[in-house]
Amino acid sequence: MTSRRLLYIAFWYPPSRASGVYRALATTRAFVEAGWEVTVVTTTERFLENEIGSLDRSLLSEIPAAARVERVPFSFDPDLREVGHFRGNFPVMWQAWRSLMGPIKDSLLAPITSRMPELEESYSSWIDPVVAAIAERGEKFDHVLATGNPFSSFEAARRIADELDIPYAVDFRDPWTIDVFTGNRARLPAGTELVEKRIVDGASSCIHVNDAIAEAYATKYPDAADKQHVVLNGFDQDSVHITPATYAGGPLRFGILGTVNDRWPLEPILQAWRVVRNELPVGSKLILGGHLGYFAKSAEPLERVLPGEADGFEFIGAVSKSEVAAFYASLDVVIVPVPGSPLVTSGKIYEAMAVGIPLVCVQAEGGDARRVSGDHPLAQMANPNVQSVANALRAAERARKEQGSDDIQFVRQAMRSFDRQVTMARMVQLIEESR
């Protein structure tokens, strides 16, 4: 049997440590394991290092050896050799002029531009080099799959597929023209909706991370409703392969893992911790592991809001992928903060569910992480307010003290259906069915 060739466009890919990287890695792995030859198109390490300011080189070892990675340069900064005299000599004045005129131009031209499919986003300048790099290779592929954001990857996939006359699919890690937090129309430049419609119309499959987003897209594009599919994020077995021990008495360890961002309901969690802490065994701790923000510059303002050791709080910084399982196994309770919306699930909820110890899901009612973890026998739901979180922490503490090793094993077994190997098999199936 001839092997099938997949061109996978994933802007955020190791050594990037953006949240979408894990799904992209799992997708690559799933296709390689299913016998596909995979070529990944992504950006350069230089961009991640110089302009994003943070990366995690340990993630490079997670890329399957059989996958080829093609790095196409991108920069937020202009190519100065392409810049004209006025902008070259007065860059600050040019930027001010552009900021002033942009909205005026948009509103004046809205009646025309809203009817033109034109993609304007910070990453649009990556599309042409990607299309050119693939055309230059002169290689044949059987299918193109793109993951977004950035959604410029989708447009690159559409154009490459058009040129090579092959099908393409798009994996929406977030909704594009629908605001993930409100469910309303996202505020985007005129013409973006037409670009999305053209991409959705032409795609063999549109893949989403939860039912709510898939349904929102099916409603938005009724003609393409049957193309909207769900591939859950799931958890990596590597992240939970250590089975936690039963509680043997002494101080309790509550833990949060993930990239801290200002959408997290962190404040009520910290306040609730201060309330509950005095009821716990002496020496109990709340441990936070992860990066502070996605960009190097986000760390400092976030660090300022964190409590100190006097509050029984410990910030341990980034936890590398290879240390995640040990981190979870060292905890008694996992706390998962999630911004509230039916469209938001958070990949971390699957990991927390699979560890086997009690978890506290902090999300506003109606949120998808609450729905996903609702049937978990050890999950406590909390609204993002101090009282609700404090009650959930107390309930989780009781559950932890009562659970035996059989209970831990039972939960771990029950969560197997969320293993990424299982969830990603659906992604491969969808692409294979559309060939």
Add this chain to the structure above:
Amino acid sequence: MSSLEDLVTSTPGFDRAFILLGGVTEKGYDSAVGRAKTWSSSGEKVIWFDGWSPGANGPILMEQGLIVVRYSAAERNRLPVRAQVKAENRSASRGDPWAFWAKMIRKLNTATRGYFSWRLISGQVRALQSLVEPGMVVYCDDHAATAAWHAARIWPNAPIARA
């Protein structure tokens, strides 16, 4: 004090030096310091145009193959900069009418600072054209983008990047 050309020609290895356009702001300076350290520790020769840190203007050969060309005194002596400082001082002591002028002069100065600070170093940069083929040109703040734009025209093959 030796001229920049003398320093470059008399010190071996500077014909492939890396050029660092540090800009005129503290942020640009901080990022230039990091870049200069990285390059120097990997043995690269570096010519750093520094318009922020105080000190006598002109080129100085530092240790480890680093030439620093300071021009902060000339930058701070430019008429719009002096006018801005004066208007801000008056605004602080006399209040509103001067606040408006201070704001206008600050905006005008910010908008044109890249061009006029480039003019302060353009002679020295252009003099390097026949002596150096830079391994890379890096600029460190928005104002230094002007110098980088000119550098891109002076050395059409040199990689240009922002720190």
